[in-house]
Amino acid sequence: MERRRFSTKERLSSFVYAWAGIKVALRTDHNTWIHLTLTILAFGLAIALKIGRIEWMALVIVIAMVWTAELFNTVIEKIMDFLSTEKHPQIKIIKDMAAAAVLVTALAAVVVGLLIFIPKLL
Protein backbone atom coordinates (compact mmCIF):
# COMPACT_ATOMS: atom_id res chain seq x y z
CA MET A 1 0.00 0.00 0.00
CA GLU A 2 1.29 3.46 -0.92
CA ARG A 3 2.39 5.59 2.10
CA ARG A 4 1.20 9.17 1.76
CA ARG A 5 2.60 12.16 3.61
CA PHE A 6 0.39 13.71 6.28
CA SER A 7 -1.32 16.76 4.84
CA THR A 8 -3.03 19.31 7.13
CA LYS A 9 -4.87 20.74 4.11
CA GLU A 10 -6.27 17.29 3.19
CA ARG A 11 -7.29 16.61 6.79
CA LEU A 12 -9.09 19.98 6.99
CA SER A 13 -10.88 19.29 3.69
CA SER A 14 -12.30 16.08 5.29
CA PHE A 15 -14.22 18.36 7.67
CA VAL A 16 -15.51 20.37 4.70
CA TYR A 17 -16.73 17.13 3.02
CA ALA A 18 -18.32 15.94 6.27
CA TRP A 19 -20.15 19.27 6.65
CA ALA A 20 -21.31 18.96 3.01
CA GLY A 21 -22.71 15.51 3.95
CA ILE A 22 -24.70 17.01 6.82
CA LYS A 23 -26.07 19.70 4.48
CA VAL A 24 -27.17 17.02 1.94
CA ALA A 25 -28.88 15.05 4.74
CA LEU A 26 -30.73 18.19 5.91
CA ARG A 27 -31.77 18.97 2.34
CA THR A 28 -32.89 15.48 1.29
CA ASP A 29 -33.95 13.68 4.48
CA HIS A 30 -36.86 15.42 6.19
CA ASN A 31 -36.46 13.23 9.29
CA THR A 32 -33.30 15.23 10.04
CA TRP A 33 -35.50 18.34 10.46
CA ILE A 34 -37.38 16.54 13.24
CA HIS A 35 -34.06 15.52 14.84
CA LEU A 36 -32.76 19.10 14.54
CA THR A 37 -35.91 20.55 16.15
CA LEU A 38 -35.83 18.01 19.00
CA THR A 39 -32.07 18.53 19.49
CA ILE A 40 -32.54 22.30 19.83
CA LEU A 41 -35.52 21.80 22.19
CA ALA A 42 -33.60 19.27 24.34
CA PHE A 43 -30.51 21.52 24.59
CA GLY A 44 -32.72 24.55 25.35
CA LEU A 45 -34.53 22.64 28.12
CA ALA A 46 -31.21 21.32 29.48
CA ILE A 47 -29.84 24.88 29.74
CA ALA A 48 -33.09 26.24 31.25
CA LEU A 49 -33.27 23.46 33.86
CA LYS A 50 -29.52 23.63 34.58
CA ILE A 51 -28.91 19.89 34.27
CA GLY A 52 -25.69 18.41 35.70
CA ARG A 53 -22.45 17.27 34.00
CA ILE A 54 -23.35 13.56 33.91
CA GLU A 55 -26.84 14.40 32.62
CA TRP A 56 -25.27 16.55 29.86
CA MET A 57 -23.00 13.63 28.95
CA ALA A 58 -25.95 11.21 28.71
CA LEU A 59 -27.97 13.73 26.66
CA VAL A 60 -25.14 14.47 24.21
CA ILE A 61 -24.38 10.76 23.76
CA VAL A 62 -28.00 9.73 23.00
CA ILE A 63 -28.57 12.69 20.68
CA ALA A 64 -25.34 11.88 18.80
CA MET A 65 -26.48 8.24 18.59
CA VAL A 66 -29.78 9.26 16.96
CA TRP A 67 -28.01 11.56 14.46
CA THR A 68 -25.45 8.88 13.62
CA ALA A 69 -28.14 6.22 13.09
CA GLU A 70 -30.20 8.62 10.95
CA LEU A 71 -27.20 9.56 8.79
CA PHE A 72 -26.29 5.89 8.23
CA ASN A 73 -29.96 5.11 7.53
CA THR A 74 -29.96 7.80 4.84
CA VAL A 75 -26.66 6.46 3.44
CA ILE A 76 -28.14 2.95 3.21
CA GLU A 77 -31.29 4.28 1.51
CA LYS A 78 -29.17 6.19 -1.00
CA ILE A 79 -26.93 3.17 -1.72
CA MET A 80 -30.00 0.99 -2.30
CA ASP A 81 -31.65 3.58 -4.58
CA PHE A 82 -28.36 3.92 -6.48
CA LEU A 83 -28.01 0.14 -6.93
CA SER A 84 -31.59 -0.45 -8.04
CA THR A 85 -34.75 1.51 -8.72
CA GLU A 86 -36.73 -1.77 -8.82
CA LYS A 87 -38.97 -2.88 -5.95
CA HIS A 88 -37.26 -5.83 -4.30
CA PRO A 89 -38.10 -7.68 -1.05
CA GLN A 90 -34.40 -7.73 -0.07
CA ILE A 91 -34.17 -3.93 -0.45
CA LYS A 92 -37.27 -3.63 1.71
CA ILE A 93 -35.64 -5.74 4.45
CA ILE A 94 -32.40 -3.70 4.28
CA LYS A 95 -34.20 -0.33 4.41
CA ASP A 96 -36.61 -1.43 7.15
CA MET A 97 -33.73 -2.70 9.31
CA ALA A 98 -31.82 0.56 8.83
CA ALA A 99 -34.96 2.46 9.90
CA ALA A 100 -35.28 0.10 12.89
CA ALA A 101 -31.78 1.13 14.02
CA VAL A 102 -32.96 4.76 14.12
CA LEU A 103 -36.05 3.75 16.07
CA VAL A 104 -33.96 1.94 18.70
CA THR A 105 -31.72 4.98 19.26
CA ALA A 106 -34.72 7.35 19.29
CA LEU A 107 -36.45 5.23 21.97
CA ALA A 108 -33.25 5.27 24.05
CA ALA A 109 -33.10 9.07 23.67
CA VAL A 110 -36.72 9.43 24.82
CA VAL A 111 -36.05 7.28 27.92
CA VAL A 112 -32.89 9.25 28.79
CA GLY A 113 -34.70 12.55 28.17
CA LEU A 114 -37.58 11.53 30.47
CA LEU A 115 -35.19 10.34 33.20
CA ILE A 116 -33.34 13.69 33.10
CA PHE A 117 -36.18 16.16 32.66
CA ILE A 118 -39.20 14.68 34.47
CA PRO A 119 -37.70 14.87 38.02
CA LYS A 120 -36.66 18.50 37.36
CA LEU A 121 -40.12 19.47 36.12
CA LEU A 122 -42.04 17.86 39.01
Ligand SMILES: Nc1ncnc2c1ncn2[C@@H]1O[C@H](COP(=O)(O)OP(=O)(O)OP(=O)(O)O)[C@@H](O)[C@H]1O
Ligand atom coordinates in the same frame (compact mmCIF):
# COMPACT_ATOMS: atom_id res chain seq x y z
N1 LIG B 1 -36.76 -0.58 -3.82
C1 LIG B 1 -37.58 -0.97 -2.82
N2 LIG B 1 -38.05 -2.23 -2.77
C2 LIG B 1 -38.89 -2.62 -1.77
N3 LIG B 1 -39.32 -1.83 -0.77
C3 LIG B 1 -38.87 -0.56 -0.75
C4 LIG B 1 -38.00 -0.05 -1.79
N4 LIG B 1 -37.73 1.25 -1.52
C5 LIG B 1 -38.41 1.53 -0.40
N5 LIG B 1 -39.09 0.47 0.09
C6 LIG B 1 -39.94 0.44 1.31
O1 LIG B 1 -40.43 1.75 1.57
C7 LIG B 1 -39.90 2.23 2.83
C8 LIG B 1 -39.53 3.68 2.69
O2 LIG B 1 -38.43 3.78 1.80
P1 LIG B 1 -37.80 5.16 1.32
O3 LIG B 1 -36.58 4.88 0.53
O4 LIG B 1 -38.88 5.98 0.70
O5 LIG B 1 -37.37 5.77 2.66
P2 LIG B 1 -37.96 7.02 3.39
O6 LIG B 1 -39.44 7.05 3.33
O7 LIG B 1 -37.19 8.18 2.90
O8 LIG B 1 -37.53 6.53 4.83
P3 LIG B 1 -37.08 7.40 6.03
O9 LIG B 1 -38.39 7.91 6.59
O10 LIG B 1 -36.37 6.44 6.95
O11 LIG B 1 -36.17 8.46 5.50
C9 LIG B 1 -38.71 1.32 3.15
O12 LIG B 1 -38.44 1.23 4.53
C10 LIG B 1 -39.17 0.02 2.54
O13 LIG B 1 -40.06 -0.65 3.42
